[in-house]
Amino acid sequence: MSAVLSRLAAIIVTVGLLFTSQVFGAAVHAAAAEPGYLMVHFTGDSATGQTLYLAHSTDGLHWSDLNGGAPVLRSTVGTRGVRDPALVRSPDGSRYWIIATDLCVRCGSTYEKGSPHLVVWESTDLVSWSQPRLLNVAGAIPDGRNAWAPEAIWNPGTHDYVLYWATNATLNGVLKYRIYYARTSDFRTITTPRVYIDPPGTTPVVDTQMTEVPPGAGTYRYVRVSGDGRNTVEGSNSILGTWTDLGNLSSLGLTGNVVEGPVWMKFRDRDEWALYIDHLSRNGVREYRPILTGNPFDVGGYRLQAPENYDMGGTAKRHGAIMTLTAAEESRVLARWPDTPAKRLQSYNFPDRYVRHANADVRIDPDVSPADDAQFRPRPGLAGSGTVSFESVNYPGYFLRHSAYGFQLAHVDGTGQFAADATFRQVAGLADPSWSSFQSYNHPDRYIRHYAYQLRLDPITTATGRSDATFRVTS
Known part of the structure; x- marks a missing residue:
């Protein structure tokens, strides 16, 4: 039995499922010395695929599905389908949000004309989530036709969050996808949306994801990757400031729509990062695949991992988010969503x-x-x-x-x-x-x-x- 499965088995025994004497949500101590990682994702274009799933990893590379590989959150608002979830933790760890695209492909929505809303869930413990609500982010954008692939990051300079997403809209006579942003403190109200990333000419950009780099770990404070056909990597010392082009992923063969939904993850136990990409493989399967690097600002050092070096688990992992867990968070998450058979x-x-x-x-x-x-x-x-x-x-x-x-x-x-x-x-x-x-x-x-x-x-x-x-x- 793998270390991941052994760990999950220990948690399940501890909480005593199927019917036990343990209290729902009771604290469970993680088996490993250090807490692991949590991924939230969707799986594909089916009705069940456009719901939210969770996976857990002890090392950041080998993943196990939680809740028996079944969904953990389902949208009952808007199009009733969700994709591209982002997972946000407040700076003090007292509140969490999941923000996702309001899009249900093949069940009423289309890629061309979609919802101007994002879907938002809120929690104070990472396991008990509010009912979903809609946040209109593209309605104020002239000719804004949809809102895709939301992300958010805390901005210490303004003490609020920068919420950013892709909208297909006409600007200066050009209809294309651009990244827009707004500021928010609660994911209920936002400032007026502004253009954030707009490549020259007719080049569109859809998916952007950034992360903060620890002080002293590189030339810049932030690094981001954008789905602009070349998957451009940029660095900056200010979220809303000037960004410097550092290269792109074309040297790895990752151009066009071969890759989308990039997400950064810093390994807890070493100075190394994983850039997970929603990758279209040769056999036509789309799922996350990790790129490893010791320096996210040195694109030439990015290493696309071979399949034998990672394991994405039983369900397809599509455009999502990864969070490094605390011990308390991990205990709650693993106790809440064990592999309990349906009855x-x-x-x-x-x-x-x-x-x-x-x-x-x-x-x-x-x-x-x-x-x-x-x-x-x-x-x-x-x-x-x-x-x-x-x-x-x-x-x-x-x-x-x-x-x-x-x-x-x-x-x-x-x-x-x-x-x-x-x-x-x-x-x-x-x-x-x-x-x-x-x-x-x-x-x-x-x-x-x-x-x-x-x-x-x-x-x-x-x-x-x-x-x-x-x-x-x-x-």
Whole structure:
């Protein structure tokens, strides 16, 4: 077993999945001496591919999918598809944002005319995320036709963030993609967008990603790479100041649309950087591939890595972001998204029916379509040890909860009330001890049961009630 898999196995044992006595989100100590790295990404143009995924690495080169390779965030706003996520941590580590392109290719959106919005999630702990919201960044740009590939970086000179992205717009009679920027302190309101990068003539630029270099590590304070056909590398001592052309990736054979979505990563344990590129390989597969360098300002020293030197894991890793984790962040992330198999809850007295969600309502149905509506990941209970909560597979972050003794699929809101309403004790089946029943955490005299095929939380006093309140946890 690889070191990465061994580490994840240790975490899973610690949190005690499938049903355990551990509290959801409890601190778990990382097995390695140093914390690792977190990647957020999308996978491709399919409906499920245009959601957000997470991967973890202990060394920055070998990656393991979190959450069993299933999505961890799904957009329910705008086009309902997201791509090109950026992951931003506030300077004091108290807040995080994920910012992504609002684009759902092959499900209503087109590359030519898209959304002027970005999709934003917010968190205070890197694991409990707000519901997505839209941020209109291109609406104020004359002829602005879309907003793609957002990134953001903290600007110490102005004590706010520089948010930058690509928009296809007409300027000075030329329609093309340029990089625009605006300033923001909260990713809710922005200053008036301005042109940031505009190559000469009709040359477009789409993807730009920059990183700050530690003092004394090179000629400049910042380095950026832009998808302008040559993948130009530039250096500067000011985010909004003058940038110097340092070369491009053409010597590595990376020109045109062969590469997109560059993202920088500094190795924790040495003076070396990885530049991950969304690379179109010879067999037509597009996925991240790392370039290593000891000096990001010396383009001639960039080394494109051979496949045997890295492992991107089971899912395709497309244009995303990488964060170096603290020990506390890593513990929370690995505890929150272990490889928990998806399960169904089968009715005891209507064995052809399974618990499913439909438009936020919860009931038992036969022949559930789409099948994912009847699949849940049993998580350690949100409110107490030795309990369980049920998270939707196709709406990650949404849990089964009772409200006024009825049931709904609802987005976790971080409150104690929600946690209690979404937490249950798994006990021997009231109608058959080889099956299971689920006792409410905050109303222990009541159990999950179906009535007229709707899920309810009721006291159980009759044989019919005992049958209605009995389920099998099955694959």
